Amino acid sequence: MAAIDGLPPLREVIATHGLVAKKQLGQNFLLDLNLTAKIARMAGDLSACDVLEVGPGPGGLTRGLLAEGARHVLAVEKDARCIPALEEIAAIYPGRLEVVNGDALEVDAAARLTAPIRVVANLPYNVGTELLIRWLSPPVWPPFWRSLTLMFQKEVAERIVAKPGSGAYGRLALLAQWRTDPRIVLTLPPEAFVPAPKVHSAVVHLTALPEPRYPAEAGVLSRVTAMAFNQRRKMLRSSLRGLAPDLEDKLRAAGIEPTARAEEISLEKFCALARLVAGKG
Numbered sequence: 001m002a003a004i005d006g007l008p009p010l011r012e013v014i015a016t017h018g019l020v021a022k023k024q025l026g027q028n029f030l031l032d033l034n035l036t037a038k039i040a041r042m043a044g045d046l047s048a049c050d051v052l053e054v055g056p057g058p059g060g061l062t063r064g065l066l067a068e069g070a071r072h073v074l075a076v077e078k079d080a081r082c083i084p085a086l087e088e089i090a091a092i093y094p095g096r097l098e099v100v101n102g103d104a105l106e107v108d109a110a111a112r113l114t115a116p117i118r119v120v121a122n123l124p125y126n127v128g129t130e131l132l133i134r135w136l137s138p139p140v141w142p143p144f145w146r147s148l149t150l151m152f153q154k155e156v157a158e159r160i161v162a163k164p165g166s167g168a169y170g171r172l173a174l175l176a177q178w179r180t181d182p183r184i185v186l187t188l189p190p191e192a193f194v195p196a197p198k199v200h201s202a203v204v205h206l207t208a209l210p211e212p213r214y215p216a217e218a219g220v221l222s223r224v225t226a227m228a229f230n231q232r233r234k235m236l237r238s239s240l241r242g243l244a245p246d247l248e249d250k251l252r253a254a255g256i257e258p259t260a261r262a263e264e265i266s267l268e269k270f271c272a273l274a275r276l277v278a279g280k281g
């Protein structure tokens with residue numbers, strides 16, 4: 001049966017263009033256009049937004065984004081085999097889809113888009129976390145994007161939204177929750193993808209906060225949390241040794257017991273400690 005956009009079903013697109021999935025490119029495709037439209041809706045109102053999509057593959061999510069009214073989509077795909085299939089979609093939506101054959105780690109997407117911008121992607125697992133960290137760590141805040149709606153392995157999604165006291169809580173949770181509001185909005189079993197990956201997946205929606213939740217210098221906060229979580233089983237007075245000469249006083253001033261461990265400490269307290277270390281407490 002033809003889809004709502006008149007284009008062939010994705011299985012046919014894959015067969016026509018010989019898009020046999022390549023593991024080294026993290027290719028696990030979504031073929032259900034109802035599901036890709038649902039993910040597109042989770043990104044919020046797209047009609048007044050430009051969208052950056054990383055790794056469109058055969059274009060299932062791209063078609064969802066366009067059908068849900070995205071003003072303009074920039075689709076960055078590393079695999080040249082997918083480009084003809086994506087150009088067929090562009091022809092159905094004149095002027096609304098720009099396809100770039102390149103590596104998302106190298107393409108300057110912000111320069112090609114007009115605000116407001118949303119990022120929506122079923123990310124290649126091998127570069128997903130690196131891209132997220134880059135999007136969360138721009139030189140200035142707020143960033144070029146308003147929201148990120150991203151598919152990850154479920155275990156990574158849980159690390160993004162984790163709270164203190166959980167084994168998943170760490171640097172990724174602190175970075176994400178410092179500058180955004182992250183929520184898991186959908187979980188998917190392996191069978192939702194072709195080929196099926198070994199693990200469950202989840203979509204995380206992150207809304208950029210106008211300014212970080214608590215004041216701190218990004219570089220200092222990053223150094224403090226790296227030291228704390230690199231030895232997460234150790235007491236902070238030991239894992240943070242060398243951070244400051246009067247470390248235990250600073251920990252107490254931030255409301256942290258020197259004998260506590262990293263995974264017990266809230267974002268607010270890490271930010272207080274980062275300010276004290278920077279001499280701005």
Ligand code: SAM
Binds near residue numbers: 025030056058103
């Ligand atoms: N969006 C499609 C979907 O939902 O069916 C495909 C998702 S698949 C998990 C990841 C896609 O990212 C693949 O098409 C792969 O070729 C592409 N990809 C992998 N590494 C990339 C990179 N560095 N830059 C851009 N695209 C990349």
